[in-house]
Amino acid sequence: MTTTTAQLPMLPAILNAFLRPARFLALAAFATTLAACPRGDVGAPCNHGQVEPPESKLVTFPALSCNELLCVYADIAEPPDDACTVGQDTECNAANPGADRFECVASGESGRCRLKIEYVLERSMCSKRCSSDADCKDGGPTQKVVVEGTKCESGFSCAKIQTLGQFCCESLCVCNDDLADQDAEELAMDCQLGNVDGCCTGQGITEPAPGCG
Numbered sequence: 001m002t003t004t005t006a007q008l009p010m011l012p013a014i015l016n017a018f019l020r021p022a023r024f025l026a027l028a029a030f031a032t033t034l035a036a037c038p039r040g041d042v043g044a045p046c047n048h049g050q051v052e053p054p055e056s057k058l059v060t061f062p063a064l065s066c067n068e069l070l071c072v073y074a075d076i077a078e079p080p081d082d083a084c085t086v087g088q089d090t091e092c093n094a095a096n097p098g099a100d101r102f103e104c105v106a107s108g109e110s111g112r113c114r115l116k117i118e119y120v121l122e123r124s125m126c127s128k129r130c131s132s133d134a135d136c137k138d139g140g141p142t143q144k145v146v147v148e149g150t151k152c153e154s155g156f157s158c159a160k161i162q163t164l165g166q167f168c169c170e171s172l173c174v175c176n177d178d179l180a181d182q183d184a185e186e187l188a189m190d191c192q193l194g195n196v197d198g199c200c201t202g203q204g205i206t207e208p209a210p211g212c213g
Contacts, residue, residue, distance in 0.1 A: 042136060042173045043150030044126040046071035053115040055079075059127075059167045066126035073124045074161050074178040077101055079113035086111040125150065127172045130158035136173035145173075153177055159184045160191055160211060168199035169211030 048060040048071055056078050063071030077099070084091040084104035092102035092113035101119045104111040126147070130136055136156035138145050146156065152175035159174045161184070169191035174184075187196075191211050194200040200212035 040128070040145035041067045041126045041147045042128055042145050042156055043152045043175065044147040045121070045151070046124050046126045047121065048073065048124060051117065053117040053120045055115070057161050058120070059162055059165070059172070061166065063126070068126070068128040070127040070172065071124055072127040072161070072172055072174060073120050074174045075101070075123050076178065076180045076183060079115060082113070084111040084113050122151070123178060125152060125175060127174065130171050130173050133158050160187050163187065163196050164198050168209045169196055170209070171211065
């Protein structure tokens with residue numbers, strides 16, 4: 001093709017005509033790639049399938065609403081041991097009134113404090129197994145780990161929270177809002193040393209849990 005002086009002003013329009021479909025195809029391919037990438041649900045709300053609240057931290061498997069079937073309640077707070085007046089929940093939340101974690105329920109002739117099931121459900125989130133904190137964070141537009149709109153405000157860390165049961169010494173993605181760094185570090189060290197009774201060592205333990213040692 002011979003380009004004349006009269007045709008030169010038309011070159012941008014001609015080039016755009018050729019390039020526009022290519023741009024469209026590139027954008028379509030990128031959008032398809034994003035849509036095909038699995039989206040994580042760490043931090044999504046989940047249900048433990050029980051009416052009675054736990055005494056403290058809880059890991060439920062299988063939790064069918066979660067991608068990896070793991071639902072975690074990791075708040076470290078435990079109800080106070082002091083007796084309370086039934087119906088006077090403020091007595092149970094005196095240490096942190098803003099949290100409204102506990103309620104006073106009948107127990108014999110007096111009352112006792114326990115976790116509110118509503119609070120447990122509010123702070124229960126989908127999780128996943130992990131080997132480092134990086135496993136609990138987004139890795140770019142094609143690697144979404146944390147669900148959008150999660151109630152977790154301070155991000156997630158890879159931590160051990162269980163000292164008994166199936167997930168004893170297992171590393172899971174846990175919301176930093178609910179973690180106590182010192183407790184998590186001490187448990188991680190105990191698991192590494194194989195000192196967790198009923199999990200790594202102790203009566204009836206013939207083989208330590210995978211997270212021990």
